[in-house]
Amino acid sequence: MTLRPGEPVESVHASRSPWLRPNVFTGVVGAAIGFIIGVWIGHRVGTHLDWVSAIDQNDVSVFGGYAFGTIGYLAGLGMLEYPLRRMLGRRPVNVIKGERGIWRYLTANTDHKVIGLQYLWGIGVFFFIAGLNAMLIRTNLLRPSPPVFSPGQYLTIVGLHGSMMVMMVSSIILGPFGHYLVPLMIGARRMAFPRIEALTFWLTPLSGVILMSAISYGGFPTGWTGYPPLALQANAGMDAYIFAFFLVAVAMVLNAINLMVTIITMRAPGLTWNRLPIFVWSMLATSVLMLLGAPVLIAGLLMESLDRTASTSFFIAANGGSPFLFENLFWFFGHPEVYVLALPGFGVVLEILPVFARKPLWGYRVAVSGLLGVALLSFMVWQHHLFVSGINSNLRPFYMLTTELISVPTGFVFLAAMGTLWRARIRYTVPMLFSLAFFFNFLIGGLSGVFLSDVPSDVSLHGSYFVMAHFHYTIMGGLIFAFFAGLYYWLPKMNGLELDERLGKLHFWTMFISFNSTFLPLFALGMMGMPRRVNTYAPHLQFLNDWASVSAFALGGSMLIFLANLVWSLAFARRPAASNPWQSRGLEWQVPTPVPLENFDEVPTILAGPYEYGDAQAPPVARLGGGPIPATAGD
């Protein structure tokens, strides 16, 4: 950020009441105004198009409403002020950074710590909504037939569950921890592009609301994959899915650039690549995936929206298009996307293991090459989703090989964990329990993937509940368990309060047992021939389905224990946390709690790696200095 002399560092809005400054409420007002304008323009344009008048639905106006609504929302949040003033050659206004109280969470604040907490609570809400959808799915599947919900309702519930989990909850580690911790871990005061950082967060709730607005159009029938031609014959709820996923993909690209630039250019002196915390490595690898994968999704979604609004035929076979095109574009993004979900989990658990094993991370370079190897290979495997699709069948051995090869770098992560536990001094804290459970779950999730990578096996299991159980073991058992490990570990630093350990352990054991009890039977159901996304099933499958449903309700109940812990610890007990309660060497724990506005008084000098436990000669992780804050204030 180049701040030339004479430019203001404070906002011109500072003297106004918070209600009158740009905030989330003015953002909502802007969104409403923009939506109305967009719908109006869409009607003016759309009514002259013969293919629009041929059906009783105007997708042009729906997309127009979403597009202009997004612009209005960003304008209301004050996001357009800076670029517009720059374009007009006027002096830029800076957003308030140091504000106190609740308002800082309701504005486009550019402090990475505020954004981290915004992400935490924002994504937490979507995680619970999507989780409630899962409860509805399991309710419907309590009996073979008749279904509880109408088929259309059921598909909308399934689609919202999957889409919300993949779109919003996919950032559940990258959002809160990535933004809060990466600058702290690399000794920086902020991210490289703080305004873009604020933008990526504020796109998340907007895309969530747009996705849910699909309900008002009668939902969408395609699940999270959005395959045409089904997506082309669907009603306007599909437009909500397309636009929401588009915004998420844009946020992914922006996030990726921001994280990469921050990690590559803003490390403190002495923080060599060999000393970089493994969590930061995982963020870097994830950024590579998002930067290269998400644009392809954007292209696919753009074509799909054009097919729906402008009567193009990218995916209509009869007019020269091909449904395979979307399948390829989608999974070229979609398979790296599942590693966008997995890699941050690897980073979190490998960050936590050395702390509670009191040992250095075993095989640090192996672990790093594991993360990078997964990132690289994940771009070469996407056609394993299309093994029986009829696409070039002679390429299948190649994708079989690459898919199975990905278990090699994944194995590195296991090797690093197993080596770290060797002769360790293990303390079973709540974060450690969640981290260890991660490895149990991911072992099952990863190895079940080997069946799906083998073509003859995959023919029998493709599109069945086996696949569903497999990816829930890797995502729910991996990403979500790692998220809770990170939450119990870092929340004391992030908001300065301790979480109750006894409730935490109760949460862990109920979640761990009910999770496995829910998803293990689903492997069997898939092997017995139950396809995914069905609302009725053969009567002889009822026992296992009921077992999974009851366990799923218990899994939902374990989330209530977590909520109770959160409310009790943050609202009632309010025990202040020590600045380094886990005796960690990590740089993020060496700063005071609560973390000061500019993180570090002076730019720290890194003296050693963060995992040098048990080495009496090892210097402290960094020299922090104690001088006053230099006059080079941030943005």
Added chain:
Amino acid sequence: MSLPSSTGGNSDLPLRRVAVIWLVLSVIGVLAVLFGLEPHMPPGADTAQAHEQRIANTAIAAILMPITIGVLVYFVFALTTFRQRGDVVVDGPPIHGDSRLQATWVLGTVAIVLVLAAYGTYALFTTESNAAGSGGGQGPTLISSAPAGSLQVQVVSQQWEFTYRYPQYGGVETTELALPAGRTVVFHVTSLDVIHSFWAYQLGVKVDAVPGTDNVADVTPKKVESFTVRCAELCGVWHGAMSGTGQVMSASDFAAWIAQQQTAAAPVIKALPPYHTIYYPDPVGRAG
């Protein structure tokens, strides 16, 4: 498995006992997969293709069993042996890695992967037992040509049912699927609207139905039985109800059945579009 310690030997740890436990459990696990689980492995052994899938499922489970047990035994051993009781925080030895062990691990996992990939490729392409392609959709042409006299069956998928055309019998279209036992069947799967997937569970056949695409798979039903047909790709609101049964019957029963179908369909057949590998029904596109 042996891991290094900073003090040199590991004589203080019961590693031999752990290795024996792993070996015993692995042998039990592999035997349980091969003899206990194998008869229940999907999708059965009613066709060469289904049997090949069962063998693949069993073989992968057997290969993964010692790995799974090894990781679990190691975790149980490490988590119980190296536990620090009480509230004291004591550092462990500063071991950073072991290059020989790391190299062994890398080579070992790569070797397992290459074996799995080679085996899967062999199973996919081998023409032994006439199961090349393993019952999955193979695009417009079969991996290995089907024997002369094969029965061609077109699976026409639409929301939300499968219908079947028999081009060798005048292109007659039926709503029921009947197949003769002992004769190779070549399925030509296509779709009139959205993407479906034709899944005949007991036959070991799964073929995506994509508009504008003739996706083929061959299978030789042996056993006279009825089998399940389900749609395995989300295709709209009644996807959950898009299921039915097919029937494998003796050659003579099939001849009688198809003759009866031809007679019954004789008035309709002139109105049907002529048999073709793909169809583009009108109207097309969004404005439909």
